[in-house]
């Protein structure tokens with residue numbers, strides 16, 4: 001399973017947290033987990049991870065960071 005954040009390395013950190021009644025699973029490689037300072041699965045900042053995930057997905061969708069809206 002690949003890392004959710006960089007989508008490159010193999011995920012070795014697996015976190016589950018329930019937010020707004022939805023169970024969220026996050027899989028990260030060790031470097032990404034270290035970057036987010038996730039060393040305690042019960043105390044990690046879900047907001048920080050979600051924000052990182054969102055940034056990472058935005059990059060994947062717009063790899064060239066184009067400002068042109070093609071719809």
Ligand SMILES: [Zn+2]
Nearest residue numbers: 003006029032
């Ligand atoms: Zn990663």
